[in-house]
Amino acid sequence: MRRGHEALWQKQWTAAIAAYREALAAFPDQPEALTGLGLACMEAGHYEEAVTAFRQLMRLRPGDPTPVLRLAEVYQRAGRLAEAASHYHQAGQLFVEQADLRRAVQAWVQAIRLEPGRVETLEALARAYRQLHQPEAAIRADLARARAWVQQGDLQRALEAVSAALALDPDHPQALQARDWLRAQLARRTGTGPLPPLPARGAEAEAEQARAEAFWMLPLEEGEAPTDLIRQALSQALQTLADLVFSEDRGTFSEEEWFRIHAGLGRAVDAHSRGQWREALALYDQVLGAGLEHPALMFATGAILTELKRCDEAASRLQRAMASPAYYLASLLLLARCEERHGAPERAAERYLEALEHIDRELLHPAPAEELRERYRFLRGWIPRHPEQQAALRKGAQQILESPTWRDRVTLIRRALDQWTAETPFRLTLADALMCPDGERLLIELGQAYTWAQHGLFYSALEEAMRIVAGMPFAPLAHLALGRLLVWGHRGQTAVGKFRTLGEYFLFMEDPYMAMAAFEQALQLAPLDLPALQRLLRLSQELGDPSRTIQAFTGMVDAYLQMANLEQAERICQEGLDWASRRGLSGMALRPLLLRLVEIAVQRLDWARAVEHLERLRTIDPRDLEIRWGLAEAYLRARRREQALAEVHDLLNHARAAGRLAEAMSNLEELIALSPEEPGLRQLAAQAYLELGQRESAMAHLERIRGHDLQQGRRDEPGRSINPGSS
Template sequence: MAGNRKVFEKAMRAGTNAAWDGNWDQAIVVYRRALAEFPDDVSALIGLGSAYSGAGQLEAALKAYQRAIALAPDDPVLLERIGKTREQLGQGKAAAEAYMAAAERYLSQQQATHLALVRWQDAARAYPDCLPAHAELLQYYQRHGQVREAVRECLTLAHIYQAQGQNDHAVQICHHALRLAPHNSEVLAALGGLRYAEQIAVEPGAEVSREGLGLLTAIEGPTASITLEFPVAPDVESVKERGSPIEITRQKALSDLAESVFEEEVVAELPAVAPQLSKVEIDALVGRAIDFQTRGKIEEAIAAYEQVIEAGVGRTSVYFNLGLLYQERMRFDAAIAQLEQAASYPEYALGSHFALGECYRARGRIDEALEHFVEVLKMVDLATVRREQADDLIQLYESLVSSYIAKGQREQALEFTNSLVEFLSEKSWEDKVVQVRQRLDALAQEGPILSLAEMLATPGSEHILESVALSQEYVKRGMYYAALEECYYALEHASTYLPTHRQIAHVLLAMGKADDAAAKSVAIADTYRVRGNVRQAMAMYHRALKLAPMDTVVRAKLVDLLISHGEIDEALEHYLILADSYYHLAQMEQAREVYQEALRLAPRGGPEHRWSVRILHKMGDIDMQRVDWKRAIGVYEQIRKLAPDDERARLTLMELYYRSNWPELAIAELDDLLRTYRENGKTRQQFSF
């Protein structure tokens, strides 16, 4: 009889395991079994489609995905799978349509533009003549200041229109490209070819697609359904490429130097001797230096900047530019000396540290290069996070360099620096940083913050993050097994990338499997600990304890980690919770042993917390419950010594003395307590006795 939930769940688990092992035939069998119970379950249909795809049965996979999309028409991930399958089947145009539909669904969701971008790129790859895909890409690149990519899309659109015989519209596209990049040789060549082609008649059989007609109408007016929003001239400035951190800082240095010419006096930003030349002479030197530098006359520019410094002008912009010029001439020691002076000035720090990293790397001094490159990445990353996240992020970066150096991982450090340089040298790196931060924050959720460094240290991490993002989309739709499958796909490419494992823990928790999620979190924390990422390890242990607060083994691990890194007060808090857990499990001896360990640590804690007194009271309570009067007396006498005004300890001691048949000690304790009240002016308590 269909509709058996237990049979369905068992089959789905078996399907996921079989898919993970690459046993596609077995996966097909068990997913079919699951569908026999619930024929309209989207997760099962997706699993079946994936299994067919893995087995090379693409037509069957497409049918499974089409059944699923009929049940969940707004699911962009399903449309993406359909597009991918059609592309593998050689159905380029249909694949592009599916990719475009997926992009449209992503755009309707908040913060999913990066996923839409990838789908537009997929559509353009699957069907190179897909006009809507190239139009969307053009608009995206313009909005994000990626001029080179925008011009490339203009050229592609022009080529498509030319192939359709629509040379006049191809010319319009090229003119728009020239507004973005006025001197681009490829655009000028294309425009020249189009002008020549206008003299040749278009073949009568040439067809113009409906999509093409819609786009042409969009160029001519705002009425078309597909809109190419070309900006007017004032907007062109907003899409200029800023370049690498060095290029950004170099432009600032040149701008600052140019402005200095209009200052009334010579202003030294950094300590320097009094200027030896007049303002006019210094301005002339600065002007020559800027002119030589911008014209690529390196030696002449170096000589001019050296004269500026010899004249006693201590400007950060001069030190930075001279350092770059020395670097270009491979005079690395001289470059380092100048750049280190510029690095102390905040507005020049980013470019200076980047250039210093390159200089040290060129000298083969990888440790020093790593320090400067990590400083660059830290500054970039800190600009993308909230203030309350900054301290944790700073500590992550501080431990990163020491981790590479301490483990002697020279090759890994070199690979990391190469990835970092490549990432920050891309023209659109600033936009990319924001996109990656959004993905990392979505992945972190309630767990510890993730750094850009962790992403760069993992080859192919961008594709992995995309898979994780898809997994998150599946979780939102309650398609948990499909979400797990995406994670397993990501792990095939980077099995040790911990953010993927963290996503698996999130999926397990969403499925109601809190124990499994806690176990996964502990495994992640253990790995962070082995890698030396202490903050990350602590945060994951905390997360595991939220899911399993009575897990004494995990709490003991957290306590050890806190103690070893000087977090004494927090360690003592967890000691008390750990002992309390044993207490509630009726394991009194273990509870007392934990309190005893905490008592030895208590003197290192903050005095305002009165740790020793608090812990001794807990120990005394246990001894009282176990009717161990002698041990209890010893505990409360320690409390009396540490806190003479502790009324509870005094009263308990009096009771214990009487029970132990020591009335004279009880009376002496009472007298001493009354004397304390009298000395402290506590008359009311004195009369109450």
């Protein structure tokens, strides 16, 4: 026996096996010899003999989980994973009988790693996590169990597993999404729900749906539940400070100062880790007094001061910790706690807005960034005047950002917002979602309607959205989603009314940016909708947005032109130009309105007024050839012959210089067709055709000029003919 132990210790597997066999020949049921033989055979790759040894040991010690674990390890090394998983599960049950739940969990997690679909092991894990008061881990086990049932085709049992998860946390985003997905699948399978069979979809749509369905199927991980932002940052701060204790780089500190810092810092970290906050704070303050300035130290002390409700001191430390990106978000959350305790909910909301903006901008990256910054800038001034939305924001942000699954949750919210607002003027932030009471849950519930809409199941999607709106009639996100569903269902006029109503709601809520987006969305569907145009015009003027204001003026002019109300159209055009003049706008900003004035003048056959407006447009952009050819035509129609010829002559010179004379000839021919008896135009055309080598076309125009001259009693006047032999 002794020789076997020595050989095993020295990893001499063959010698150990021989010694243990000899010992077992004399004492066949010796537990230590069986254990040693099993271990040596496992390491030597003699798996069958190892299995035999550990099985014999199991018979000798039926309630001992150790030989069962050893046997599971042998099976795992031999590649017999199903048998290994079975024995890890059995070992976990034996640990439970010994009241050692934590070791039972470790064994069961190992079983799941080898065989992820072991339902009985997942059920045992879920029960154990509940007994250990680890609800997040229990929920993940329940979701993994649901996934296993889905893979086995038993959707009803999968739904029961998800329901167990929701009993722990009714607002858990992945569990809610899993519930809705399973309900939809059951409805399709049983035919009891409102869903018809799915239409065929492309590969890209199938892949997107698969990603959405898999989002709630999170892998089961070993150990404690994920860590929230504050605990994660604190753990990082303590690790950084512990590393400083062993650092030999003392920077500008003297050896004596560095020794004092080392000594105090080590004791402080130890006290902090054991929850002795006051002692840790006193030691940290000594280190600060010795001159050490470090973001990790500022965060650690700020966190303690927050817990001790010394909020003024905490705020000072946390502000300095925010200089490091590692502590920025967690510091904001602790500062929000301090503001709440000070009875300053407005300042707490501002902290949460800062945190949400940072997540939106730095972690989730929605575009465009400038509009995102502008939206948060507006909300910081808006939210103090709206206590109900402020309270919802504080509650929602605290619940999400201080939860272990905060990253998954904000990602889910961001994705839902982007889905509903794609290709619309709406630019929603995380804050917009959380200002709505139960905004996160609302978006999760709307996710079912979105999924059905993407499958082409419009009526089912609309029915689900209407149910949600009935339960939350003052939730703008629900109405926005309903409007989008109406668009996707080709109910354009109803959708226009919905977005107009939504715009009026935002006006009532003093949110002009969202109101403008709602009216712009209505105009995307009905560009000539006068009520929406009038609202958009007023809003853009109030916000001082020149581009949108000119756009609104132009839209109103188009609406009146469509109704053949030229007087109103001209009046709106002039109002727009006057507004632009008062604000110093000029150049291209005026072009849309001047083009409408040209159209109005043309419809009235008022060529003098058309010339006036076209000349202004030529001044704005002399390179705009379409405007200049139009001006030449207006000169002709206004009987301003000399100006028309001068304009055409200049245009042809530009075309020659650009090498595009042939292209210009089609415009010139149109003018000649308009005024066929104008010899000056034909003379310019003949000259150009000769330059292009098109002699027949040149001669045709020269003959028309000669015929015109004969009719007028003129023959070969100087300058009125071109030598056809010249180039």
